[in-house]
Amino acid sequence: MEGEEFKVAAKEMVDYIVDYLTNIRERRVVSEVEPGYLRPLLPHAAPDTPDQWKDIMTDIERVIMPGVTHWQSPYFHAYYPANVSYPAILADVLSDALGTIGFSWNASPACTELEVVMMDWLGQLIGLPQEFLFTPGGTGGGVILSTASEATLVALLSARSKKLKELGHTPISDHPPLVAYTSDQSHSSVERAGMFAGVRLRLVTSDEQFSMRGPALRQAILADIKEGLIPFYVVGTVGTTSACSYDNLKEIGEVTREFGLWFHVDAAYAGSALVCEEFRYLMIGLELAQSFNFNPHKWLLVNFDCSAMWYKNSNDVVDAFNVDPLYLKHENQEGLLPDYRHWQIPLGRRFRSLKLWFVMRMYGKQGLQAHIRRHVSLAHQFENHVKEDSRFEIFFPVTLGLVCFRLKNEDNAMNEKLLKNINAGGVVHMVPSKAKDVYFIRFAVCSVDTNSDDVKISWKEVKKQTDLLLN
Amino acid sequence: MEGEEFKVAAKEMVDYIVDYLTNIRERRVVSEVEPGYLRPLLPHAAPDTPDQWKDIMTDIERVIMPGVTHWQSPYFHAYYPANVSYPAILADVLSDALGTIGFSWNASPACTELEVVMMDWLGQLIGLPQEFLFTPGGTGGGVILSTASEATLVALLSARSKKLKELGHTPISDHPPLVAYTSDQSHSSVERAGMFAGVRLRLVTSDEQFSMRGPALRQAILADIKEGLIPFYVVGTVGTTSACSYDNLKEIGEVTREFGLWFHVDAAYAGSALVCEEFRYLMIGLELAQSFNFNPHKWLLVNFDCSAMWYKNSNDVVDAFNVDPLYLKHENQEGLLPDYRHWQIPLGRRFRSLKLWFVMRMYGKQGLQAHIRRHVSLAHQFENHVKEDSRFEIFFPVTLGLVCFRLKNEDNAMNEKLLKNINAGGVVHMVPSKAKDVYFIRFAVCSVDTNSDDVKISWKEVKKQTDLLLN
Incomplete structure (x- = not known):
């Protein structure tokens, strides 16, 4: 497919998706297909020679649409939102064409630098404490990750590394019995993060408002210490998936200070609401956290994936998994800008900050x-x-x-x-x-x-x- | 931005990227900016009221392009390829508009079902042993992950879980001293996976062809066992990042069988070449592996991210991190089709198989x-x-x-x-x-x-x- 053919195909696709989104109410919100519906609709193998574009366009309605549950339908009230917006789609097209893999500043400076500034814009927009933002000489800063699951895991691993260093241990399998905490209402991804890292995760019983409170957390920590376990990490939730309840960040934060634990706040859904001043009360106590995450790809009109994560001390993350082969080294790596590959699980990364930029500007x-x-x-x-x-x-x-x-x-x-x-x-x-x-x-x-x-x-x-x- | 305005903007963007890719030779392949170049070019905060689309289009050349290192330039010979293609971009536009988050079959059946079939198409295309494909009643199958880093990590965590079960241990921090192996030529992401999981990783000395050989691996394993360590996981590489060298899969595979270890093969770059029969000799011995991964987003014309991972026994992965809250349960989850959320680190996932479908059909x-x-x-x-x-x-x-x-x-x-x-x-x-x-x-x-x-x-x-x- 050459450029001119692509232009024609792209116009067709753009018309198609505008029509899809405009008339989405006419479609049944939930798919009715039975498991296994799709395979019989396709050939057994990829074609030897190219198909025609028009046949692919036709197959979208024939093969794909019957099996789509329409997340963008106004009658879709499941899970939480996964907003899409036209400005974000335009940004993805640009990101796709550039095809930069911005793992380091050097790999394509604009990719890192726009992300740095956009994470500051976004942080200001939701009223984040200044310490989470990039400041000259400071250690704070934000990064775009794939999902809240990744954010929770990266924070947990950073906290583990930090605690093991404090204890004089290396981060290998025979380390001491660490234990992390979260509410019994928190998202399943927190429990999975504990499994991935191979550490104990304690689910603290929430109160009658489904809120994790300081005293309950404190009691759980003391009981574990008595058993010889070593607490190191706490995840508080602002807006749980189950009922959109809120942990008491202030109380939790004070407990984490008392025991020297990493405090991560997961506001995957509710974080977007913080663009409105009247909802900022939900994050009272956030200033006590080490890291904060929310998903603009849920409720802030930025297409998946775009999970926003901030640290007060990004060195804790960078130090945790720093592997530095020659083929990734570059001259500016001791400089002012982060090498984001140290801030995340994967190495490669798309130019996702374009989405934030386009969306914040167009709205x-x-x-x-x-x-x-x-x-x-x-x-x-x-x-x-x-x-x-x-x-x-x-x-x-x-x-x-x-x-x-x-x-x-x-x-x-x-x-x-x-x-x-x-x-x-x-x-x-x-x-x-x-x-x-x-x-x-x-x-x-x-x-x-x-x-x-x-x-x-x-x-x-x-x-x-x-x-x-x-x- | 409404539908009609988007159509106009999309045409502008499409024309812009075709022009960009067509005339990319005219641009300096490496950016010349100094760290910190971008911030002064932008306002200090997001605008209060919407900007104009035309100003955003203008800012692409003013703000972004000076800082872009052009990965799609024919004079870019760094790292490995990160191919982009027009069919893949069209697929991303469709995926963006649907905005489905296909973590389970039920969340949007087409998303799971197309991926199942595309991973079979792709597996056939590169001549994968049949056991890695989805077969009725079988346990094999493929999944699209974000990167080879994620693939290596998921396989490692699955292997860890499997080994600990065999030993009668639960996967928590005081588990026995596990040790994994890879070549001293393997990608840095393997070392990072070991760090994330908190296990020892032994770098086996490669031979003069930068190839990890069976005897060297065997010797390392025996030495570790003598020290009381417990081997559990080996990563072999087909096409290293450093010099594109090749581990001896057959010898390694036999050693992993002897000691009951999980054998993962990382062909991130070289895997794409297996579409040509004349390069299949590179994967002799792959039939001895438990999991295999390569990146169509590197060299097979599929835009990032699309990392293809196959398992012989997907139950080993699903069993490793199965967390099943009510809000994610559905009626078909015991069915014929996978719930891909169990196969990966994040929960959410885009409709990435559309890219594979469009690319395999259009080429x-x-x-x-x-x-x-x-x-x-x-x-x-x-x-x-x-x-x-x-x-x-x-x-x-x-x-x-x-x-x-x-x-x-x-x-x-x-x-x-x-x-x-x-x-x-x-x-x-x-x-x-x-x-x-x-x-x-x-x-x-x-x-x-x-x-x-x-x-x-x-x-x-x-x-x-x-x-x-x-x-």
Whole structure:
């Protein structure tokens, strides 16, 4: 495919995706295919000679679309948002054409330098404490990682390395029995990070607001120390996946100071809301953390992947895994700018800061705030629909874009049945969660284009399925 | 930015990147900026209200391009290729618009199902042993990961988990003293994987062909066992980064069988060449491995990131880190199709198999073979230029697209000086490496569009800088 042919194909593809996103309400939000549907639709092997572009375009509707669950549909209320935006797509096209692999400053200076500045812009936009930003002579700074899972893992590994150095150990398999902590409400990726690193992970019992509190953490730490274990790392969550609850960062931060532990804050979903001043109270105590992460690829209009991670002392990360072969060395590596390969798990990296740059510029601070506020207000609209129906209860207070609700006088099994019927209806899509053994349904405002009528339609479907189930 | 505005902007961007790639020879391949160049070119913070798209387009040349080292330039001979192609860019646009996060089959079935079939297509294309492919009732199969670093790490962690289970241990910090092995020529990411996992990594001395051999590995293993260590994992490399040398997979595989170790093969760069039958001899012995990885995003015209990983027994991976919260559970998870979240470090994942699909279809097997063969022949062209100049020697036999050369009668310092001058000249870009304390210069054929004239120009520049240095 040469340049001129590509231009024609690209126009077709651009028209196709605009049409897709504009008319997405006409598609069934959840795919109805059975496992194994796709293989029979394709040849057994790659073709020997090139196919025609027009056949590929045709196959998108024939092969792919039947199996797509439409994450960008206004009737998709599952998990959390995975926002896409046109400016971010344009940035990806540019990044794809440059094809730079920015593992070091030298490998393509613009790739590192734009990321440094964008992470400062983004940090300022969400009101991060100054110590997390790049400052001349300082040690703070941000980096774009793939996901919150990677952020939690990198922070854990850095904390492990730091603690082992303090103890005079090398980071190998016969190191002392380290133990990390997080809430019983935290994301499964924290538990996985513990598994990857081969360390104990203690799930601290949260309070009745599903919040990890200082005293409970302190008690767990003391019990472990008594057993001969060595605490080293704590993950606090701002906006859990299960119910969007909030750990008490201030209390936790004080405990981590008392015991000399690394404190990482995971705000994967809720972090985007911090662009609005009225939600900044959610991060009181963040100044006590060593590292902070949130996902602009969830709720801030930046296409996946773009997970924003900041450190107060980036040396702790760089020192943890520094491997420096000659083929990656360059003259400027002792300089002012980071070699981001030391800040992440992979070596290679795309030019992802272009997405942040395009999105922050094309929306502006006010545009991003309006997006967040609109979603929060739609969540409250749904909350009010729920409250007006006496068969339901709101399971947990709504602060951002997630509404947790359930049939009030019914058991878990009946609520599970309701959700199953809702999803089978094909009009809307939601997923469940459970906290302290209570099953509930999660309604997340996800699509950028969701409007008040969409929320009414979603609620109408919930009511319809409830009527059918209970009558 | 609405759909119609996006269409106009996308046309501008598409025209811009076609122009960029078509006329890339006119740009200086290596950026000349000094560290810190970019920040003064931008405002101190994100704008309050939206910028104009036209200003962003203008800023690409003003802010970004001065700091870009052009990886797609035919004069870029550093590292290894990071191919981009128009079909892959089109696939990324579609993936961006869908915005599905395919962590489970249920999250968007097409995302998982296309990946399953594409990994089979790709496996067939490179002649992988059947056991690595998905087969009904079998345990083999492939997955797209981010990078070879992730592949090496996932395999290591799976191997660790497997070994600890065999020993009756749980995978926590006080486990027994495990030890992994790789060649002293292997990529730095293997060493990093050992650090991440907190296990010993032994670098086995390679032979005079920079190849890890069975007897040397066996000796290292026996010595460690004598010391009370527990071997569990070996990484063999097909096409090292340093000199594109090859470990002896057959000998290594037999040793790993003898001691019950997990054998992972890293063919990050060289794997793409296996689409040509004449290079399949490089993977003799691969049938003895548990896992195999190569990067289509290096040399097979698929944009970064797309790292292809296959397992003979995927259960070993799934069992290693299985965490299963309710909000990720679904009805089909015991089914025929994998939940890829268990196969990787992050949770989220893009619809990357679209890139493989578009590229394999738009090039066809023959087109991909022609691409590889053309690059290999250009490497031999450069090799011949070097051989015709008596001041130089070929440091290591050329098999694929890498030529390792040096000034024959000069010391390391003089060779280092030559490379420094070559890069300062701004016409071509190369990086060095060192093996057994000998410094050499690496000439990698990288750009998709490199032709014979480009190679002549690159060689002319090497000669010119050599004349200047030695006369």
